[in-house]
Amino acid sequence: MKKTNVLIITLAIFMTTFMSAIEGTIVSTAMPTIVSDLNGLEIMNWVVSIFLFMTAVSTPLYGKLSDSIGRKPVFLFGIALFVVGSALCGQAHNMIELILFRVIQGLGSGAVQPVAMTIIADLYSLDKRAKMLGLNSGFWGVASVIAPLLGGFIVQKLSWHWVFYINVPIGLIAFLLVVIFLHESKETKKTRLDIQGTFWLVALLLALMFTLQELSSLSPIFITLLAALIIVSAIAFFKAEKRATDPIMPLSILKDREFQAVNMITLLISGVVIGFEFYIPTWMQGINGTSATIAGFAVTPSSVMWVVGSFVIGGLLKHWGVRKSFFGMLTLLLIADILLLVVPIYTPFWVFCFIAVINGLAFGSIITAAQVRSQVLVEPQNVGVATSFNTLMRYLGQTMLVSIYGITFNTVVANQIAKRPELTQNMMNKIVSAAKAKELAPNLVPQLRQVLFSGLKGVYIVSLIAIILSFIFNCIYKRK
Template sequence: MGQALQKQAATKRTNRPLVLATVMLAMFMAAIEATIVATAMPAIVGELGGFSLYSWVFSAYLLMNAVTVLIYGKLSDLFGRKPILSIGIVIFLIGSLLCGIATSIEWLILARFVQGFGAGAVTPIATTIVGDIYTKEERAKIQGYLSSVWGISAIMGPALGGILVEFVSWRFVFWLNLPLGILALIGLHLFLQEEIEKRKPKIDYVGAILLTLAISSFMYILVEGGVRFEWNSLPVYILIGIAVLSMCLFVILERKVEEPMMPFELWNERSILVANLTSLTTGIILIGLSTFLPTYVQGVMEEKAIVAGLTLTTMSIGWPIASMIAGKAILTIGFRTTSIIGGVSLILGGIIFVLLSEINNPLFAASGSFLVGVGMGLTSTAFIVSIQSNVPWHKRGVATATNMFMRNVGSTIGAALLGGILNSKLAQFYQTHDPSNEMTIDSTTTLLDSEKRSQLTEDTILLIQNGLEFSLHHVFWYILCFAVLSFILIVFLPKTKKV
């Protein structure tokens, strides 16, 4: 009772509008990272080289994000949201600084590990803070605003990324985070007041290690399988064994430890189970679109970086619009119907990507991006409101983090899986269509650098373009399949559940 009164008093002293603005700024920083980096990647690999490591720039960030998000969620339940979110922002800013001064693709990948380590705290804890300071009745509308930040921030992300690449340097794509993060830290410490009964932490470090082993092993298989290692080879079998054994031990451990990283009893609620599984598949869709659409528009359609960025911007327009609508819709038609509409929109967007060709106008690609944004806005908002309405305060941090974790795992798997498909199909195409056997996966880098491209013959440009289009179309087919799977999962949401 005493702790509840303390929390109530702290909430009253908290300036809710300014806290909301602060956490939205923190989420802005994390959200803009997704699309602005994807837009800049063709220029980055054009300067640093290493196209075969393209997907690792995303996978490194997403892996650390996925592994740490549950730890941060648990720590925020123990020590409060403010100190843990602050630590995450500081680490994220250090990683951003290191990314901006990278001189090789390997350095950039290591810096992205650091950046992802901090990013694991930002979105789930920012979302949890809003769930803490607003009532159940207010939460649906406010979470709609918060979910839309991913879209609102990314409206400027692709365009800004294209402008920075075109007129300044890709390095400012990462340095842009520094002023945003500092402002978020100042606002957090000035306007959020909370009284938390601190307890001795019982962090599931073994669980974190096992989960890291499982995800990283599986990710490495997906990225390098069929490229660096044959699928039917000893290294692949060893990695599969490590991944399966680590995941089995993780599940067993989580059911026994006192403070598990992932409390599996939360999954007994059907709405939470479906929401988490669907977040896994939509995470794959999101990273696939954000990572590879700019490459298609620049490499195959021969458009500039700013145009490629604008095709992603439409997703960012659809996302906030849908999130705003979802905030009201879930109170009237329910979160299941809202989510089903979102699932249909994801499928329609996936169909458009499958139909893309070099003769299409970039607006056609932008329309598919918009539909995916609508689907993400409707589903993500409905899921968060549903989860936070079904758990008490002391589990809200880890419950929210678990949903974010599943989306992050989906993005991690997606970056690795789709990157592996791209590499393997590109290698297959060159083996079949390049009689000279001079083309490699890294040859694609020359197509994305205007200076190097000008030195290529027309036949070479056509060969690389055809290979890129061939491999990216396989990626888009997989995105469509995951959109269909997302819809099927959403259908299993309980029909009578009310917010």
């Protein structure tokens, strides 16, 4: 049998990672133009939400399939689906069409990301795996820097359609490289698809993700119904997995306390990542008065240091072990978050860059170590499932914490405005944009910034709680 060309397949994986990573940010950059063209302001959040939903929901299924029928066919299917979905999104004539085509794109993304990391686990020995997973994660950082600039250029010079079309050539090249240069054993174990388990898992994840995403806007009755659906789906899912001969999510992997702890840390720290990268640009524009472009660069050091952290963690795991390595990096996150809580309202730009350096080093180390450890703790035949589960925890963490951040931020801001009758919510909408803030009365700007400052402090108190919980999870498991 022909040997896999490790270098070329690694390049193809990096291309698909970049393609998936750039999609979120570049679409957000182009969204105002898309909305004005397709007239769908009231449902625009679904363009992003549905993509995340479908990616998260389909991830466990693809992980199981990659363990059963092989990595290559599942990876190729995911790339093809992502490319087709991208091409269709570029052809959308209204917001409903765009949202439906994003479903296809998200289903492709659900295969591309976890299977790519599983292939890296197959290609590289344990001592090199952390570095390669870290380098792969680094492409997320590169994408976060490039995407806003590229999105702005495409919208101004071409049209918003090319925000989606750009994925087509990248995806096709990666597809061909995988077809030609990835070779794996034809031996695949016979498997019966766990229909019942799949159905209840999808129902559980859809209900959970929808509840988290829309928590602040749903009525109490609707939240109660969704909570009931989550409980019923969870019970039915676990019963189905106990009966299944070849379960989609083997319950045995969830019995390991270290596996549970590592993935709970992934969930919490992924949420902390979103809290930092989403709200710091708001801080920069609303309080420091910087432009949108400069505000985005306040988190750029985090993306750069993410790559460094991914490389550093390999040596730390070897010398310190898992628990001590996590403890060290969580301590760095704790220091960075405390700094965000104690800095005064007018803090220089470079301070946030320094905090971004600390955060990026810790983020890259923790997320990469959790991926590697999740793969090591399971049997070889369950590596795909374990990788997919870890990826799912990242999505759940982002969705969960974004919702909690939003509720906290909005509650604090509303309470602060209630104490100041001269301020309105419309004024708050303007203060968060450096350009729009010029329309406000100069005497009200300091008060508005103080309200925004209080809201942002509330966000980082939530992050502090998430980091403390991560410390607790890091202490609960017993080493074998």
